[in-house]
């Protein structure tokens with residue numbers, strides 16, 4: 001029982017970080033309809049940059065954070081300006097292909113700059129573990145979950161009430177009509193890329209504070225795709241619900257169920273079984289926006 | 296005051312669709328731009344609002360002036376800041392936004408307080424929108440969507456509001472209602488209106504002056520009264536023809552009349 005609880009808690013909290021990466025995907029999808037396939041690469045590169053600032057350069061924690069966030073903003077702006085904007089009005093597939101190219105570029109770049117492949121971050125959060133009932137959980141998990149929830153709250157409010165957030169949703173519906181309101185859609189796209197990069201960077205830092213830095217962070221980034229497909233691509237609430245579901249399935253699968261069933265592959269399959277079942281019942285995902293068709 | 300001097304518009308560098316259109320919108324006036332499908336009305340509006348750049352069109356000759364300043368090379372954003380707003384053809388609401396959010400997007404460049412005030416103003420002109428303000432735009436009725444699109448344009452506090460076929464696909468009663476509101480908005484707020492329509496009768500009922508476009512040219516213009524009484528306009532655009540003439544004869548006359556304009 002204690003074990004079950006333990007795996008559930010870590011699963012849910014790690015799932016919150018997946019949710020955050022999913023959020024980064026949804027931000028861009030929502031405003032421009034582009035599927036950002038570079039999520040893994042973004043999470044990877046920002047985590048390593050953070051490591052470089054904190055450990056290799058030796059900056060204090062707060063300064064490293066600020067540097068990474070500023071770089072993330074700059075990077076998001078650059079990606080939109082130089083990779084995507086030249087392709088505006090091209091078929092959406094070419095835009096998506098560019099993000100795939102970016103993914104490979106970022107992975108290569110990370111290997112090139114940090115060939116050591118594996119590194120550890122000094123602890124960012126207090127190290128005394130927390131006791132939750134019979135389970136013992138490291139504080140890093142709890143903090144990661146709390147920070148994810150806060151970010152989720154901020155972004156939700158931003159999209160609901162801030163005029164830029166509303167304009168971003170409007171852009172998803174009708175780009176020409178947004179321009180007719182005097183809002184350049186390019187500014188919307190670059191804002192969404194900047195936000196998405198910041199969210200990816202924070203997710204990367206949180207995940208590497210828990211499980212260390214490897215180049216396998218790319219795969220963590222890819223988990224976000226399961227999250228957004230399950231949650232419904234454009235839905236924030238979908239991410240924050242689907243993330244923990246995926247995390248939970250994975251952790252219970254690997255830690256708790258595998259010894260019982262005796263098949264190691266179970267862990268990787270469970271999330272996909274869940275996704276397939278959910279998509280059968282709800283084709284737009286758990287909270288996906290239903291396409292409006294009036295006759 | 297808006298002035299178009301003999302503008303030519305070319306799409307994709309090769310397809311020329313306007314061949315020298317000149318028109319004027321005096322401050323506070325309602326001007327109708329009339330013509331059949333494909334005449335170039337929407338293109339003319341897009342040239343004025345700057346949206347032409349985003350649909351790969353360009354003003355290749357002539358000039359557009361707003362209060363004496365040339366605007367034809369400016370971006371849609373800059374032009375909107377001058378107070379020129381275009382409501383797109385075809386009731387293009389933001390389907391997943393609520394009615395009120397739709398309106399707020401129209402006020403993007405204005406202060407929060409000004410936007411709040413104008414929201415009340417729009418609800419004053421369109422009380423129906425107030426009733427449905429929390430409903431999702433995509434699920435509103437056709438009439439409500441058209442009101443929303445016009446209301447969104449009003450939210451920019453425009454000096455010149457351009458409406459592209461606001462009567463399209465709406466029941467006659469609703470068209471009357473919307474037109475009355477446009478008329479009232481114009482006289483109370485002193486906003487000039489450039490009204491594109493195929494529904495010539497209703498458009499002339501509130502306009503002060505009108506232009507008739509055909510094949511990328513303004514072929515006839517005059518006061519609303521002059522146009523309403525013009526035999527050609529009556530016949531080709533209002534579906535009224537002199538009584539007793541045979542149908543086959545009409546076709547020939549049609550041809551001749553067109554010739555006379557060009």
Ligand SMILES: Nc1ncnc2c1ncn2[C@@H]1O[C@H](COP(=O)(O)OP(=O)(O)O)[C@@H](O)[C@H]1O
Pocket residue numbers: 306307310312330331332333334335336337338339350351352
């Ligand atoms: N983006 C475009 N590219 C090429 N041709 C266009 C484009 N938009 C409109 N046209 C052409 O320009 C002509 C005028 O169209 P439009 O201005 O939409 O007419 P109207 O609004 O009077 O119906 C039409 O022949 C149309 O096919």
Ligand SMILES: [Mg+2]
Pocket residue numbers: 333336337338384459
């Ligand atoms: Mg048109």
